[in-house]
Amino acid sequence: MSEPSTRTPALKSNLQKGLFPYLNAYWDTWYAGATTERKKSVNQMVMLHVANHIIKARQIVVRNSKRLKEIDSKRQELTRELETAAGLSLSLDSGAQGRDKRKLKSKKKRKKTKESIARQVEEKVVGIVCKDQGFTRPRVLIMLPMKNSAFEIVNLLLRLLPEQQKKQVHKRKRFKDEFGPAPEDKPDLIRGADWNATFHGNSEDNFKFGVALHRGSVKLFTDFYNSDIIFASPLGLRTITGPLEAAGSKSSEYDFLSSIEVLVMMQADIFSMQNWEHVKVVLGFLNRKPFEIRDTDFSRVRDWNLAGQSGLFRQTIVVSRHMTLDIASMFGSRSKLPNISPRMRIRPKYGNGAISRVVPPVRQIFQRIECESLTDSYDKRFEYFTQDILPRITNRFGEEGRCLIMIPSYFDFVKIRNYLKKNRHSFANCCEYTQVREQSRARQLFYHGEVQYLLTTERFTFYKRLKLRGARHILFYAPPENPAFYHEAVNLLNPTSSGASAWGDNVCVTLFTKYDALRIVRLVGETRAQRLIGHVGRNIDKGNRGTFMFISDSK
Secondary structure (H helix, E strand, C coil): CCCCCCCCCCCCCHHHHHHHHHHHCCCEEEECCCCHHHHHHHHHHHHHHHHHHHHHHHHHHHHHHHHHHHHHHHHHHHHHHHHHHHCHHHHHCHHHHHHHHHHHCCHHHHHHHHHHHHHHHHHHCCCCCCCCECCCCCCEEEECCCHHHHHHHHHHHHHHCCHHHCCEEECHHHHHHHHCCCCCCCCCCCCCHHHHHHHCCCCCCCCEEEEEECCCEEEEEECHHHCCEEEECHHHHHHHHCCHHHCCCCCCCCHHHCCCCEEEECCHHHHHHHCHHHHHHHHHHCCCCCCCCCCCCHHHECHHHHCCCHHHHCEEEEECCCCCHHHHHHHCCCCCCCCCCCEEEECCCCCCCHHHHCCCCCEEEEEECCCCCHHHHHHHHHHHHHHHHHHHHHCCCCHHHCEEEEECCHHHHHHHHHHHHHCCCCEEEECCCCCHHHHHHHHHHHHCCCCCEEEEEHHHHHHHCCCCCCCCEEEECCCCCCHHHHHHHHCCCCCCCCCCCCCCCCEEEEEECHHHHHHHHHHHCHHHHHHHHHCCCCCCCCCCCCEEEEECCCC
């Protein structure tokens, strides 16, 4: 186990200097603060580590190959000398074969002579054991959510490589054409800087390609088994590996993942918005023994690879904008990340949180829901919503009672939609699967007061980032993962006169449980989050139902 070194190279920022010791010691590292401002610095440090790992590994392989070749040459030369002295070299001449056999008298004696020569060679030429490879060539897997991310990271890698390493870059034009932005791409001013930072350029999420580093060149789009680094999205890998149930069959291709030494997950929080199941499947295929052997020199395969323990020596680096429950579950699991080295979680401190960016004078209510387990929290949340929240805002139907309901999970969205439909509530909905035409119709109905509720999902907000106007109140069924979604939605609330609805003036209600602690801290800040979550598990006064209210002041 390697300890972090306090010595750091000439790094540019304090952030890089802080990350370097853990990356260089091959600790599993999760940095959960890669905002737009910090992302460039973090990416540089991670890719510098990747480049360093690949170059050093290649140098070891080349050096060992040279040593083995020299030893093999010495053995061959000494063998020829001893065979000549023993008269065996005559056997190479077909014309002298008869005379050679008469000298040795019998094949048995000739065999013993060869064995004796082999022993003498082994005694005089000491061999070496070079365990420097895995079953397959790829050493690093970098998972990214979209092609625009891959375009940035590969270009960053090329800039970081030594000049003599990148004298020629093969297929660079193809890479630019397939992964780079189109000439006509321009920032979307309506959706804002945060959306543009994520979706600028090519936002396709199905891709995979290999990169090979050679002595004086870099080759892009190489075959996986001839690559040093694999760049791919979770979906792109899933199309090759198939489900975990297919492991060990010809329909599943995963041998190229058998010897991964460094796993990097960039912008990992976006994976949850896409499909986290793809990530779980890819992790399940990592570092398995290959189903088919391909040109493997077993004399140079490391012992832990042969023993099926590759995962114990695989470093995992996770970079995300913030901490999520999906990543936390993965990072805390020894079955998914079995590395024997320590683990380091790094996240920035949140001061006042997203509520400090709310401009209009809005009552912001955070309602804690008590529950015994994560599974129990889903039922308790739905029960509170249907029995407490809905009755309070449906006693008056009209323009002033319009409420936007934002739901993080699509499954909860379907559950609530079905409940409202069954009980004949007036509502419209916009989710990631709603057609564009239906989205426009739902927004218009809500804006003009023809429906009382507008249901939407966090994924819809993430991908579309449309301004859903017309709401007098907002209900967050659970705290949003991205804190920007909170203050952006609240700042769009339309003003209303006091007492015009069941709640009175504009109100934003957020339902949360103790399992939403990671999200809550981003909304209200470190100190307030301790108050909101800190009472969980203690004896709570029956009069205190875990309700917390903050009032923003626009003055």
